[in-house]
Amino acid sequence: MSSLPFHDLHFQALTPQSLEDLMRIEESVYAKPWTRGNFLDAMKNNNWCQLLMNEGELTGYFVAMMGFQEVHLLNLTVAPSYQKRGLGLHMLQCLGMMSQTVNAEWIWLEVRVSNARALEVYEKFGFRKVGERKNYYPLTTNKREDAIIMSYRL
Ligand SMILES: CC(C)(COP(=O)(O)OP(=O)(O)OC[C@H]1O[C@@H](n2cnc3c(N)ncnc32)[C@H](O)[C@@H]1OP(=O)(O)O)[C@@H](O)C(=O)NCCC(=O)NCCS
Numbered sequence: 198m199s200s201l202p203f204h205d206l207h208f209q210a211l212t213p214q215s216l217e218d219l220m221r222i223e224e225s226v227y228a229k230p231w232t233r234g235n236f237l238d239a240m241k242n243n244n245w246c247q248l249l250m251n252e253g254e255l256t257g258y259f260v261a262m263m264g265f266q267e268v269h270l271l272n273l274t275v276a277p278s279y280q281k282r283g284l285g286l287h288m289l290q291c292l293g294m295m296s297q298t299v300n301a302e303w304i305w306l307e308v309r310v311s312n313a314r315a316l317e318v319y320e321k322f323g324f325r326k327v328g329e330r331k332n333y334y335p336l337t338t339n340k341r342e343d344a345i346i347m348s349y350r351l
Contacts, residue, residue, distance in 0.1 A: 245292075289319075
């Protein structure tokens with residue numbers, strides 16, 4: 198996306214050394230953030246763990262898992278100060294291209310029913326709602342929240 202107002206956008210793989218910067222964003226964005234252990238497991242399992250950098254600064258990241266002819270997007274996050282500037286869509290486009298290189302036919306994801314912003318961005322990209330998972334996400338101590346399942350045909 199050449200029209201994005203950033204001059205040095207590039208991806209780099211997540212490493213244990215870059216995890217501190219990522220965790221600062223993760224913990225500032227989510228009420229129920231992933232833990233360091235979750236990200237380390239994702240790296241160990243050879244999930245795609247990509248950082249979107251601009252001029253040395255971490256602007257966002259995604260984690261996705263490859264399956265048979267499909268890719269499951271597990272985490273997509275843009276740093277608060279970089280949101281609403283096209284980076285979420287940019288990461289989805291890059292994930293789409295990466296997924297094509299492994300001959301995937303679908304990308305799947307789950308999103309909280311309350312996450313209107315993410316739903317909007319996923320729909321804008323081309324994801325469609327295909328189902329729900331009841332009580333999928335933890336909410337408060339004894340409450341849970343449904344997930345919407347979305348898919349994108351590559
Ligand atoms: C959901 C999330 C990833 C979206 O990322 P984002 O970077 O804010 O989304 P984008 O900016 O790409 O969204 C596209 C919007 O940017 C606009 N935009 C601005 N400049 C743009 C450009 N140059 N190119 C493309 N789009 C651009 C688009 O028009 C669109 O506008 P809209 O607000 O009217 O929809 C982000 O809000 C986030 O990290 N939220 C918290 C974590 C989260 O909920 N993650 C998802 C969990 S399932």
